Amino acid sequence: xxxxxxxxxxxxxxxxxxxxxxxxxxxxxxxxxxxxxxxxxxxxxxxxxxxxxxxxxxxxxxxxxxxxxxxxxxxxxxxxxxxxxxxxxxxxxxxxxxxxxxxxxxxxxxxxxxxxxxxxxxxxxxxxxxxxxxxxxxxxxxxxxxxxxxxxxxxxxxxxxxxxxxxxxxxxxxxxxxxxxxxxxxxxxxxxxxxxxxxxxxxxxxxxxxxxxxxxxxxxxxxxxxxxxxxxxxxxxxxxxxxxxxxxxxxxxxxxxxxxxxxxxxxxxxxxxxxxxxxxxxxxxxxxxxxxxxxxxxxxxxxxxxxxxxxxxxxxxxxxxxxxxxxxxxxxxxxxxxxxxxxxxxxxxxxxxxxxxxxxxxxxxxxxxxxxxxxxxxxxxxxxxxxxxxxxxxxxxxxxxxxxxxxxxxxxxxxxxxxxxxxxxxxxxxxxxxxxxxxxxxxxxxxxxxxxxxxxxxxxxxxxxxxxxxxxxxxxxxxxxxxxxxxxxxxxxxxxxxxxxxxxxxxxxxxxxxxxxxxxxxxxxxxxxxxxxxxxxxxxxxxxxxxxxxxxxxxxxxxxxxxxxxxxxxxxxxxxxxxxxxxxxxxxxxxxxxx
Amino acid sequence: xxxxxxxxxxxxxxxxxxxxxxxxxxxxxxxxxxxxxxxxxxxxxxxxxxxxxxxxxxxxxxxxxxxxxxxxxxxxxxxxxxxxxxxxxxxxxxxxxxxxxxxxxxxxxxxxxxxxxxxxxxxxxxxxxxxxxxxxxxxxxxxxxxxxxxxxxxxxxxxxxxxxxxxxxxxxxxxxxxxxxxxxxxxxxxxxxxxxxxxxxxxxxxx
Numbered sequence: 001x002x003x004x005x006x007x008x009x010x011x012x013x014x015x016x017x018x019x020x021x022x023x024x025x026x027x028x029x030x031x032x033x034x035x036x037x038x039x040x041x042x043x044x045x046x047x048x049x050x051x052x053x054x055x056x057x058x059x060x061x062x063x064x065x066x067x068x069x070x071x072x073x074x075x076x077x078x079x080x081x082x083x084x085x086x087x088x089x090x091x092x093x094x095x096x097x098x099x100x101x102x103x104x105x106x107x108x109x110x111x112x113x114x115x116x117x118x119x120x121x122x123x124x125x126x127x128x129x130x131x132x133x134x135x136x137x138x139x140x141x142x143x144x145x146x147x148x149x150x151x152x153x154x155x156x157x158x159x160x161x162x163x164x165x166x167x168x169x170x171x172x173x174x175x176x177x178x179x180x181x182x183x184x185x186x187x188x189x190x191x192x193x194x195x196x197x198x199x200x201x202x203x204x205x206x207x208x209x210x211x212x213x214x215x216x217x218x219x220x221x222x223x224x225x226x227x228x229x230x231x232x233x234x235x236x237x238x239x240x241x242x243x244x245x246x247x248x249x250x251x252x253x254x255x256x257x258x259x260x261x262x263x264x265x266x267x268x269x270x271x272x273x274x275x276x277x278x279x280x281x282x283x284x285x286x287x288x289x290x291x292x293x294x295x296x297x298x299x300x301x302x303x304x305x306x307x308x309x310x311x312x313x314x315x316x317x318x319x320x321x322x323x324x325x326x327x328x329x330x331x332x333x334x335x336x337x338x339x340x341x342x343x344x345x346x347x348x349x350x351x352x353x354x355x356x357x358x359x360x361x362x363x364x365x366x367x368x369x370x371x372x373x374x375x376x377x378x379x380x381x382x383x384x385x386x387x388x389x390x391x392x393x394x395x396x397x398x399x400x401x402x403x404x405x406x407x408x409x410x411x412x413x414x415x416x417x418x419x420x421x422x423x424x425x426x427x428x429x430x431x432x433x434x435x436x437x438x439x440x441x442x443x444x445x446x447x448x449x450x451x452x453x454x455x456x457x458x459x460x461x462x463x464x465x466x467x468x469x470x471x472x473x474x475x476x477x478x479x480x481x482x483x484x485x486x487x488x489x490x491x492x493x494x495x496x497x498x499x500x501x502x503x504x505x506x507x508x509x510x511x512x513x514x515x516x517x518x519x520x521x522x523x524x525x526x527x528x529x530x531x532x533x534x535x536x537x538x539x540x541x542x543x544x545x546x547x548x549x550x551x552x553x554x555x556x557x558x559x560x561x562x563x564x565x566x567x568x569x570x571x572x573x574x575x576x577x578x579x580x581x582x583x584x585x586x587x588x589x590x591x592x593x594x595x
Numbered sequence: 596x597x598x599x600x601x602x603x604x605x606x607x608x609x610x611x612x613x614x615x616x617x618x619x620x621x622x623x624x625x626x627x628x629x630x631x632x633x634x635x636x637x638x639x640x641x642x643x644x645x646x647x648x649x650x651x652x653x654x655x656x657x658x659x660x661x662x663x664x665x666x667x668x669x670x671x672x673x674x675x676x677x678x679x680x681x682x683x684x685x686x687x688x689x690x691x692x693x694x695x696x697x698x699x700x701x702x703x704x705x706x707x708x709x710x711x712x713x714x715x716x717x718x719x720x721x722x723x724x725x726x727x728x729x730x731x732x733x734x735x736x737x738x739x740x741x742x743x744x745x746x747x748x749x750x751x752x753x754x755x756x757x758x759x760x761x762x763x764x765x766x767x768x769x770x771x772x773x774x775x776x777x778x779x780x781x782x783x784x785x786x787x788x789x790x791x792x793x794x795x796x797x798x799x800x801x802x
Contacts, residue, residue: 004626004627004628006626007629112629112633113629113633181637181640185633185636185637185640186633188632188633188636189629189632189633189636190629192629192632193627193629193632194629200604200606201601201604202601202602202604202605202606203606219636219639219640220639220640220643223640223643223644223647224643224647226644227644227647227648227651230742230746231651231742234731234738234742238731238732239732240731240732240735240738241660241732241735241738242651242655242735242738246660255732257660257734257735258658258659258660259655259658259735260654260655260658263651263654263655266654267647267651270647298607302606302607303602303603303604303605303606306602307602310602553606553607554606554607556607
C-alpha cells in the first residue's frame with residue numbers, strides 16, 4: 001500500500017457536523033458517543049441499584065413488604081447482577097471512558113472508524129431496551145440468576161421462563177456482544193494505528209493500557225458468552241439439547257435429551273472470569289493516572305504496571321473453573337485452577353504496591369478524585385484478600401454458597417471499580433464539561449459511599465462465616481443462624497438504603513454543576529497527559545485544532561526538580577520548558593540520573 | 596515489532612529518535628491501513644467463536660445420546676464453490692494491482708457467483724436434511740450441524756455486504772486504487788472463511 005498515509009500524517013480537515021441531529025444524536029464524534037454510552041450505562045445502573053434496595057428490604061425486614069415475593073426477589077437478584085456487571089460496568093469503562101479517553105490521550109482526532117463507533121452505541125442502546133422490555137412482559141424478567149445456569153434457567157417454574165423474559169435476556173446479550181465487538185475493534189485499532197508522533201506504546205498513559213488490554217480480553221471472551229447464549233436460546237426456543245439434560249419437570253418429561261449443563265458452566269465462565277478483568281483492568285489504569293496526578297509524582301514502576309496489566313490479562317483466561325469448584329471436578333483440575341488463581345495475586349500485588357509507593361513521599365492533594373482513588377486502594381486490597389481464601393478449593397467449598405462470596409465479589413468487582421468510576425468521573429468532569437463540580441458535595445458523596453459500603457459488606461463476611469446462605473428469599477427459623485444475624489441484616493439494609501440515597505448527591509452534583517459550576521479552565525489538575533492540553537475545553541470536534549500534538553515524553557512527568565510548574569506536559573518541547581530562576585536548563589531524566 | 600522489546604522500552608529516558616530535531620519516526624505498525632489491522636483482530640474474534648463451538652462439539656459428542664448424521668455428498672460441491680470464490684477474489688486483487696478494470700469486474704462477478712452458489716448450496720443441503728427427517732432438534736449432532744453451517748453462512752453473507760459495496764463503486768466507475776483495499780480485505784476474509792469451512796466440514800464428517 002504505497003498510497004497509504006499514516007493517520008498522524010493525514011492532513012485533510014475533518015468534516016464538521018452541522019445539524020443538531022448529526023452533532024448530538026447520530027453523532028460520530030467519540031466524545032459524544034462516550035457521553036451517550038455513559039449516560040445510558042448510569043441510567044441502567046440506577047435501575048440495578050433500585051433492584052438491590054428491594055432485595056435488601058426483603059433481607060433486612062422479612063415478611064414486611066407485600067410487593068416482594070420469592071419469585072420477584074430472585075428476578076431482582078438476576079437483573080441486578082446482569083445489569084451491574086455487563087450493562088453498567090463493561091459499558092461505562094469501555095464504551096464510556098474508552099471512547100472518551102483513547103483518542104484524546106494518544107493524540108488522535110477521533111476513533112479510526114467513527115461510523116462503526118456510532119453503530120456500536122446504537123446496538124448497545126438496543127440491547128438495553130430489549131433488557132428493560134423484559135420487565136414489562138408477562139411473567140417479568142428472568143429469575144435464573146445472573147449466571148443463567150441450565151437446566152433451571154429455561155425450565156417452567158423459573159420466573160420469566162414462560163412469558164419470554166429469558167428469551168429477551170439472551171437476545172439482549174447477543175445484541176450487546178455485537179455492539180461491543182464493533183466498539184472493541186475500534187478501540188484496539190485506534191490504539192495501534194492512530195497514535196500521534198512520539199506517542200510510543202510505552203509512553204501511553206496507563207488508562208489507555210488498561211482499556212486496551214481489557215478490550216482485547218473482551219473481544220476474545222465475549223464469543224464464549226455468545227456461543228452459550230445462542231445455544232441456550234435454541235434449547236429454549238427450538239427444543240435442541242445442547243445444555244438441557246433429559247429430565248422430568250413439574251410432572252412432565254421434557255423433550256430434551258442428554259445435554260450437558262456443565263458444558264454451559266465452562267463456556268459461561270470462560271467468558272465470566274475474563275469479564276472480571278475486563279472491568280478491573282480499565283479501573284487499574286484509570287486509578288493509576290488519578291493517583292499519579294494528584295500525588296504530583298510519577299507512577300511508581302510504569303513498566304511493571306504495564307507488564308502486570310498484560311500478565312493479568314493473559315492469566316485471566318486460565319482460571320475460569322475456580323467459579324465451578326462446587327460443581328465438582330477432577331481433583332487435579334481443581335489443583336490446577338487453584339494454582340493459576342493464586343498466581344494472579346502476584347501481578348495484582350505488584351500493582352497495589354506500586355500505587356502505595358506512588359503515594360509515598362508524594363505531594364498529595366486530597367481532591368475529590370484522589371479521595372475516591374485512595375478509597376479504591378482500601379476496598380481493592382480488602383476484596384483481593386478474601387479472594388485468596390476463595391481461590392483455594394477446600395476453603396471455597398464451605399463458603400461458596402454463603403454471604404462470604406457476596407461480600408468478596410462486591411468488594412472486589414462492585415465497590416472497587418465503582419470507586420474508580422467515581423474518581424474518574426470527578427477527575428475528567430472538568431475536561432468533559434468545562435465546569436468544576438461542587439467540591440463539598442463531592443466530599444460528602446465520597447465519605448458516605450466509602451464508609452457506607454464498608455458498613456454493608458464488612459458484616460457480610462461474618463454472615464458468611466456463620467453459614468448464612470446467599471440467594472435465599474428468607475432464612476426462616478434455622479438453628480445455626482442466631483438472632484444477631486437477623487439484626488445485622490437489618491443494619492446492612494439501613495446502610496445500603498443510605499448509600500443508595502447518597503448517590504443522588506452525585507447525580508445532583510454532576511447535573512447542577514453543568515449550569516452552576518465555576519469554569520474549570522483547560523488543565524485544573526495540572527496534569528501531564530495529552531487530553532489536558534487540548535486547545536479548547538471541552539475539546540471541539542477533531543480535538544486538536546489545526547495541528548496534532550507532538551509527544552516528547554511519557555505521561556508522568558510530575559514533580560520535576562527546578563521546573564516552574566512542577567510538571568511538564570507531554571507535548572512541550574524540552575527547550576520550551578519554563579524553569580525556576582537559577583535552576584538552570586531542563587534536564588531530561590536520562591541525563592540527570594541514568595547515563 | 597517484537598512485543599518483548601517493545602514492552603522493555605524505558606519511557607522515562609530520552610529515546611534515540613528524540614535527539615536532534617524532535618522528529619519521531621512513525622512506528623512501523625501505523626504504516627498498515629487501520630482496516631487491515633481491524634480485519635485481523637476481527638478474524639481472531641471469529642476464530643475464537645468457532646473454536647468455542649468446536650470445543651462444545653467435542654464435549655457434547657462424548658455424551659450418550661449423540662447419533663452421527665450421514666454426510667451429504669453435496670457438501671463437496673459446496674466446498675468447491677467456496678474454494679473457487681476464494682480464488683476469484685484473490686485473482687481480482689491480483690488484476691487490480693495491474694489496473695485492468697475489465698478483468699476486475701469479471702473477477703468480482705465470478706467471486707459473487709461462486710459465493711452465492713455456496714450459500715444456496717448450503718440452503719439446499721438444509722432442505723434435503725430436513726426432508727429426510729434430520730431436524731434441528733432431533734439430535735445434538737443435527738443441532739450442531741445446522742448451527743455451525745448457519746453461523747458460517749451468516750459470516751459469508753456479512754462478507755458479501757462489503758463485496759457489494761466495492762462492486763457498486765466499481766460499476767460507478769471508481770478508480771482501481773480506490774477499491775483496492777476493499778477487495779484485498781474481501782480476499783483475506785474469504786480465505787479465512789474457507790479455512791473455517793474446511794474445519795467445520797471436517798468436524799461434521801468426523802461424527
